[in-house]
Amino acid sequence: MLQIEIDRLNKHYAGFHALKDINIAIPRGSFVALVGPSGCGKSTLLRTLAGLEKTSSGDIRIAGTSVIGKPPRERDVAMVFQSYALYPHMDVEHNMNYSMRLKRRPKPEIAERTRAAAETLGLGSLLDRLPKALSGGQRQRVAMGRAIVRNPKVFLFDEPLSNLDAALRVHMRSEIRKLHERLKATSVYVTHDQVEAMTMADHIVVMRAGVVEQQGSPLDLYDKPANKFVAGFIGSPAMNFIPAIVSPDGHSLTIEGDAATMLVLDRKLAPGARLWAGLRPEHLSLTPVAGSLAIDAVVASVESTGSMTFIMVAVGAQQLVVAHSGRPGVEKGGAVRLHISPRNIHLFDRETELAVSG
């Protein structure tokens, strides 16, 4: 059962094509993240779902009915804003139940639903406070409470955690996820932080310059990125890309500018093809595993976070990052041999940047 269907949606601002042929289908009860760098159109897409922006062509259906041309209040969607957008002159209680008061719900129902939402979010003792007397995290909760009491068809989140400090952000991430599992409400969550998207969402839509680059489950995007952009965007630290050429027999790769390194592939490719080889830092290991390939490198620098060590290495003229869990005991200027399993090598066409499979 699809709760949101976005069908060949286009949006033009004056002379600017902000959203290009967007197609997204969101099943009821799922948590979808829209990610991409700033200016990719993810917030615009969210605002068109809310009805705050007009569309140029295409269709949006919520619970089966087209909402094109309908004002926000007829769409039954709730939104949590980046700035929280609380009503400054109303206390927490009135911020949360404004929508029910507008609908003239019976007083006992308003009180009961406000109380329930406040309890869920741990706001019970703050009901008579004005927003200015709340901390950032508390304001964020009130903004969520305002959405929860409405019990809407769809929740929209516009970078709701970006104004919080790092620790609180991680905490709220799991809170929102837990809340979603409890309420089972269809949610669309905009973020520029791929870690947020990976940890919270069932389904991720990666956008760039108004185009959906790829969508799928978090691990699908991680394991099978459709193009170089998605490969570089998903995963932290970002994937290493090195220019490579397929050998004449089509079974191995040489790194451009470093003929010494030969990577034998597990698939056959067009001989002489010029590609990007994508190697995730966490797939490069200092110890050999069964069937792994070896790359000789020189350590350029070492950064340790205690649990993780990031080793910057040079392979010929190419720079690579290696993520090593633990303390590897390598030193700047020393030689290391890196190992990678052939199935962990991602390949992308140099021209189209699309993934190349054998």
Add this chain to the structure above:
Amino acid sequence: MQSIIRTIRDGSGFDILLLGFALVYLVTFSAFPIIYNIVMSLQTVDMFTIASFSRPFVGLQNYYNILSQPIASLVFWNTVKFVVLSIVFQLSIGFGLALFFNQDFPGATYLRGLFLAGWIMPALVVGAIWKWLLAGDFGVINHILMSLGITEGRIFWLSDPDIALYAVIIANVWLGIPFNMILLSVGLASIPRDVYEAAELDGAGPFERFRSITLPLMRAQLGAVISLGIIFTLQQFDLIAALTQGGPADSSNVAQYWSWQLSFQTYEISLGSAVSVMMILFVIVVAAIYVRSTRHEHSY
């Protein structure tokens, strides 16, 4: 001597110096005249005693005399009408224009700037122009009203005792609109757009957003504009001097103009002082409300 110079240059002496200038100015040009005025309202002051400080003390006799004058109640009610009607129309038209120019349309800022023209014109000049516009025999307003068939004959705006006060009010409303509009525009612009968007998603239509978001968030600005408007209206003198001089037969006379007539035309200076003291007391109350209203300012 050295140490005095040092504290003035580096220490608290400089703060005291700055404070001193402000205090001297306030005492000389504000506090002293007000107190002197209050003193005069308790004495008999005329052309013979104006130059000396020792004048017969009469207590509240001046207040009694002024309030028992036959035109006192006429002037009082004229003043009430002048202030209330001026404020109501200045505020509603000014707020309406502010809301209009707060919409996003091409040229909104420039058009709003044009409205400032009314504000930078001296009230005496505005009065002179309105006198022509309102003139009974050759005035443009009568011409338009008659051409459109709204009125049958000429209206003698400035010489008909039933209408003169309202003619002055119309000119004063025109004069006050830009001030109201600009101050309220600033307030409207400071309300974040996403608060309105959140209200829209919560189900509020345009009227409901105005009632439950705009009005409460504009409370401080509205309080400021109303109280300043009352004060400005109570000191509106030039317009009356240019248009009707309070006439005909005091039908458009208001307290501030009457006080001036008593002091400077008939030289009943202590009576004029008594009127102005009563106005000061009222203005102090309004000013207190203004100060209180600024406490309701919201931070976003």
